[in-house]
Structures are given as C-alpha cells and as structure tokens.
Amino acid sequence: MNEKVYGARCKDCGKEMYPAHARCPECGSEKLEPLEIAGQGKVLTYTDLYALPLDYERRYLRLAIVELDSGLRATGQLLDEKPKLGKRVRTTIGVVRQSGDRKIHGLQFVPV
Amino acid sequence: MRKVGIVGIGQSRFGIRSDASLRELSFEAAKASLDDAGIPLDDVQAMVVSVASDELSYALQPSAQVVDYLGFNPKPSFRVEGACASGSMAVRTGWMTVASGLADLVIVVGAEKMTEVSTAAVTDVLGRAGDFMWEYPFGMTFPGYYALIARAHMAKYGTTEEQLSMVAVKNHHYGALNPYAHMRKEISLDKAMSSFTVADPLKLYDCCLISDGAAAIVLASDKLAGSLSKKPVWISGLGLGTDTISLSDRRDITTLDATVEAARQAYDMAGIGPKDIDVAVVHDCFTIAEIAAYEDLGFCAKGEGGKLIEEKRTYIGGDIPVNVDGGLKSKGHPIGATGVAMAAEIAKQLRGEADPGRQVENARIGLSHNVGGNGQHAAVHVFQVD
Numbered sequence: 001m002n003e004k005v006y007g008a009r010c011k012d013c014g015k016e017m018y019p020a021h022a023r024c025p026e027c028g029s030e031k032l033e034p035l036e037i038a039g040q041g042k043v044l045t046y047t048d049l050y051a052l053p054l055d056y057e058r059r060y061l062r063l064a065i066v067e068l069d070s071g072l073r074a075t076g077q078l079l080d081e082k083p084k085l086g087k088r089v090r091t092t093i094g095v096v097r098q099s100g101d102r103k104i105h106g107l108q109f110v111p112v
Numbered sequence: 113m114r115k116v117g118i119v120g121i122g123q124s125r126f127g128i129r130s131d132a133s134l135r136e137l138s139f140e141a142a143k144a145s146l147d148d149a150g151i152p153l154d155d156v157q158a159m160v161v162s163v164a165s166d167e168l169s170y171a172l173q174p175s176a177q178v179v180d181y182l183g184f185n186p187k188p189s190f191r192v193e194g195a196c197a198s199g200s201m202a203v204r205t206g207w208m209t210v211a212s213g214l215a216d217l218v219i220v221v222g223a224e225k226m227t228e229v230s231t232a233a234v235t236d237v238l239g240r241a242g243d244f245m246w247e248y249p250f251g252m253t254f255p256g257y258y259a260l261i262a263r264a265h266m267a268k269y270g271t272t273e274e275q276l277s278m279v280a281v282k283n284h285h286y287g288a289l290n291p292y293a294h295m296r297k298e299i300s301l302d303k304a305m306s307s308f309t310v311a312d313p314l315k316l317y318d319c320c321l322i323s324d325g326a327a328a329i330v331l332a333s334d335k336l337a338g339s340l341s342k343k344p345v346w347i348s349g350l351g352l353g354t355d356t357i358s359l360s361d362r363r364d365i366t367t368l369d370a371t372v373e374a375a376r377q378a379y380d381m382a383g384i385g386p387k388d389i390d391v392a393v394v395h396d397c398f399t400i401a402e403i404a405a406y407e408d409l410g411f412c413a414k415g416e417g418g419k420l421i422e423e424k425r426t427y428i429g430g431d432i433p434v435n436v437d438g439g440l441k442s443k444g445h446p447i448g449a450t451g452v453a454m455a456a457e458i459a460k461q462l463r464g465e466a467d468p469g470r471q472v473e474n475a476r477i478g479l480s481h482n483v484g485g486n487g488q489h490a491a492v493h494v495f496q497v498d
Contacts (some may be wrong), residue, residue: 019246019358035367045365047259048312053236053251061251065260065360073360075247085175096250104249 003105005094007072009035019073040112041068048081053072055099066091066109076107088112113211117337117344118495119218120149120330121456125170126444127294129324134169135181138223141326141449142182145456149330149340153182156330157215162202162222168353170224188215195241196397197220197484199451200491206331207347210337213474216333222452223326227343234322238447241485243358249454255319257359257486258398259311265400265413266313266364268414273313276422277304279399280317280441285427287438291420293408294323294444299366303456318399323444327453339366345459349382351375355487362487363434370490371408378411378479380492386410389432390459395483395490396439405481406434409492428472436461436470451491454480 009017012029018037023030030057037049042061048065079098080089096106116404122144124137132140138161146153159182161175171177175191194201201224206220227236239253247257265271281301287293299317307316337344354372356362363369379385386409394409396402411432412420420426426434437443438456440450458478460466478495 009479013451017361019243019361045260045264047256048264048309049251049259049316050308050312051235051255051310053239053253054232054237063250063252063256063260065264065365075243075250075252075358076242083224085263105231106249109221110372 002026005107006034006090006091007037008032016070016072018074023099035076038091039068039070041066042086043078043085043087044073044082045085046078047060055097066107074107078107079108079110114213115342115346116207116210116331116336117334118329118345118455118459119332119337119341119344120145121281121452121459122148122328123456124294124326125292126323126325126446130227130325134163134174134197134223134225136210137324137326138221139182139224139406141223141328142219142221145330146330151217151340153184153332154219156219157325158187158218159184159208160202160209160218160220161189161191161192161207162193162198162448163191164193164195164198164224164453165237165496168229168234168235178223183369184412193337194484194489195389196395196445196447197451197489197491198448198454200482200493201451201479203329203451203455203493204350204491207335210331217338218331218454220331221326221328221330222449224444225324226322226445229323231322232488240243246358247360248300251310254442254486255314255398256312258400260359261365261404262313264383266403268366271403271418273424274301274305275403276399279396279402281394282306282421282427282438283396283435283441286436286470287442289467290438291467293438293442294321295442314398314400320397320440320445323446325444325449327456329452329455329459338378343463343497345462347493349378349384349428350495351381351488351492353377356490359486366404367414368404368408368483368487368490370487371405371483372490374490374492375409378492378494380494384477384483386492388477389479390477391436391458391472392432392479393437393439393457394434394481396435396441397483398440401483402435402439409479411483426469435473436472451480451482454482455493458495462495
C-alpha cells in the first residue's frame, strides 16, 4: 500500500490548498504543483452518523474535519474511541468505503 | 430591466405522494398557479422547470415529462439546477426571462419525487451534492455535514441542543396550520429532544422531511402584472452566492458565506436591510441551518441565533417571523420544488392570504433564502407589494 492524498501548492505565491483547484484562489495563478496531505493536527468538529448511506453495514460511522498543523483542513473518518474537540490526531490512509469489489481509499485520522 | 411581479401561485400537497407521479404533481401545482393568475397556459410564453435530481426520479431530462404532460409543446422550456436551491435558481431564471424582455409571461415549475427510493438511497444521492471526491466517499451524508456545522457552532457560540429543538417545535407549530404541509402535527420540546440520533448532535426532529411535491408561480412583466392581479408581488431583490465545494475548505465552518453574499446582493438591489423584512422563509433543512441563517441573513448578530429562537423572536409577534409555513422541517422538502414553494409562500403572506393562525399581519416585505448543498449555492430573494 502506497496510497497518498494530494492537494496543491501555488508555485507563484506559495498558497497551499486542499482540495486542489485549477486556479490559485489567492493570486489567480494556474501554476500549481501537487502537495501531499499528511501529518498531525487537531479535531475541529466531528459527528457520529447513525443514518448511513449505501455501502455501509455497521452501527455508526465517525467523521471529522481536522485542522492540520499546516493550517489546511481535511475531512475524513475519525478512528478514535474517545473523540474530543481539539484533540491531537494524525492522518493515515485506509479503505474508507467498499462498493462491491471496488475499494475507495482515503484519509483517516487516528489519535497521536 | 423591467419590473417583474408574481401574479399566480400554486402548490401540490407535500408528502408521501404515492398517488401521483412527477408529472402529475407538477400539473397540480401548475394548474393551481394558472387558475390563481386567471390565465390559460396558452398565454404563457416560456416555462422554467426545476427538478434537482435525475437519480431520485430515475429519469434523465425530467423536465421534458413535465412540459409534455402540461401540454406546453412546442414553446421554450428548460431546466435549471442547484441541488436544494434549484427552485430559487428557477425563480431567478424566470425573473431574468421576463426582466430582459424575452417574454412577458413565464411559468416556473419546481417538482421532486423522493419517496420511491429507499431512505438510504436518498441519503446517498443527497450526500453526492457535497464534495463528491473529497468528502462524500468517506460515507458523508447531509445530516453529517450539518452535524459537523452544528458541533462547531455549539463549541464556538454555546448554542445548545435545546435551542436546535426549539426551531423544530416552532416549525411544526406552524406546519400544523398549513394544509399543504407534509407533517401536520405539533411536537413538544421533550419529544424533539428525546428523538433518536441521526448524526450526533442532530436528532430525528432536527432533520427535514423527505417529501414528494411540486410548486409553481406565474411571473409577469410590470404592465401585465398590474392588469392580471389586484396585488402583484414584485421581486425587488435577487442575490446568488457561491462557496467552496468542500465544507472543510470554508473560511468559517459555522457561517454560510454564500448566504452572506446572496443577502448582501439582494438587500442592495432592493434598497432595504434585514430590519425591514416583515416575514421570511429560510432554508431549515436542519435546525442548525435555520439558526445559522438568522445570523448570516443579518436577523441577529453572529452567534446569537440560538438566543433568537429561545426568546421566540422568530414566531409571529416577534421581531421577524420565520418559516411560518412549517419550513422544510414540517412542510417538507421536495428539493426541486422548495425554492418555488418559498416564493409562493411569501407571495401568499404579502397578499394576506395565509391560513388562519399563520398570517403575518400587514406584511409588505418578505424574504426567501434557499441553500444548495451545504452552502455551495445560496439564493436570497426579496419580495414586496405596493
């Protein structure tokens, strides 16, 4: 497994973004390069979903928005039995959804 | 540009309408709006249709079903979309068609059929209105998005779960008085608070309904409006704002900047401010959404939305009555119909024709606020009578 998640960095003004845009929201430049989204951060908000969409056979699903130390924010699954606002977590990548034989990889957060 | 007035309004009953198809629901609403305007469909020059989702109705080009069934061929018609704000996009497009002089008389029809697929499937389809690549794949749903907003709002401003439930109690109170509403029953605060968790901290009664339904309005140019209606309802301000596709990418997760922007545009165009509004319908897809709307529309300061409902200032008799038709919460939310139904409700209020117990006396200026997705789009319209 060597999956990674990428946002983008503007080559002209250095603005970092996630998700990526075609055009820098800061300076308008179209010169953007991939930026790996990984590292530590803190839980900004989270929820436990009990009314689940298709593809999920479980009791609930815990999702969060995390503010990374870089200042970027990312949504992902929170793998933490004791979630709390402000708690330190780090990113990892795992299977976040399985639809038939199709596995979707994405960001997950685990306690530091 | 020419002034544009609403001269006819119509709505189907909202609810689980297994008795009617998408086209039949559309006919119910369109027929009622034409009868209200006192004109035959033959006089109408263009039709704008709002159906938000192909996947809920299993139909590509659902607007063609509506146009054909209503008997409108071969005149111009097209469909617009913006998820749950599709209806307001259609109102805006209808307004543009008349204001520009392209047509003098336009009908706007919004409809959605949502109850023929399972709740899990509806939940999944609506989840795709958010960031399809970077948020939806995690299992994100619409209750999930608004739950993330709610927890952040509670942490930042001290908004409570009781205050959220109070929004539901108000909207069910007024929805019970609305014959077109999906769920016509009062609920107690205790019942709302003890309902099961959908997406923590949101409970069942914090969530709007999944409904079938349709709404229609007839729009006319200024001269025609005056001759067709004793009390045309003028659309005097329109605003449309947009924001990031990912919720995580927002400037502030507790604010819908698209709403703030749309409101600024609409107030500027109408030359009024939030204090001038006599009656409003706002996008209460979840109770937290109504509280955030109070703030983002300027009905109160940021962070004070919870207090506004707790002090009952959004009931009739308060500073600014909000969702006295039951809102999406109790009236129902057939997504393509909602924005059109909002315009119809405000027109009804400004004409003084709302049902007993939910008419705002002497209302002259009204506002509608309709959100697409979790704030990727927001439309705010201001309506006035002479």
